[in-house]
């Protein structure tokens with residue numbers, strides 16, 4: 001699924017590192033699962049959490065309720081849903097809301113002036129292709145802070161990045177790094193995607209990437225950034 005801050009293009013670099021020492025029966029946990037672009041490539045016991053209610057309702061409907069999403073949505077329908085979200089089922093609101101520029105929540109109806117691309121077919125294909133790979137994933141919708149994690153898990157964190165200046169969800173980054181320290185000390189194997197980290201974290205992988213979008217920033221020009229993976233000490 002096209003999703004803001006998706007890790008789809010890094011999954012083949014990151015997952016071999018994250019899963020390298022995974023033991024049989026060891027759980028793989030994503031507290032910030034978003035578009036499920038990493039966890040759909042992992043097998044075994046998996047827990048996908050995200051605090052976005054509509055998004056998790058959508059994944060639930062797709063994976064466990066056999067929901068077949070619409071193959072196309074008109075601009076009028078898009079607007080009706082955008083401005084009257086409470087009148088529509090949450091899973092539909094998410095499906096429509098995320099088919100916007102940059103995979104960003106209701107950021108505008110995507111239409112191709114040359115008629116070469118059908119964004120709704122692409123959205124439908126992308127999402128329905130993921131669904132068979134998500135069967136059996138345990139879904140959870142709450143703050144990562146309240147997430148119950150099985151003993152000795154592998155935890156992959158892809159939180160909202162701190163690098164940009166515009167904040168919209170008040171994510172507390174210091175509290176997040178503290179939580180990572182605690183989870184690591186409790187015996188979990190914690191991996192974090194970020195651009196930078198406090199000094200007691202070590203970078204174990206990095207790769208330059210062009211981003212046109214960042215989780216918090218609005219309308220920033222494309223810029224070079226370095227994707228990194230960190231572990232505690």
Ligand SMILES: C[S@@+](CC[C@H](N)C(=O)[O-])C[C@H]1O[C@@H](n2cnc3c(N)ncnc32)[C@H](O)[C@@H]1O
Nearest residue numbers: 005006007032034035036037051052143144158
């Ligand atoms: C960068 S995105 C994850 C993208 C995902 N890895 C992918 O490849 O599709 C960050 C996610 O964190 C979620 N989020 C933000 N604050 C959160 C919190 N306190 N607890 C749980 N999830 C949160 C957002 O809803 C968003 O889906």
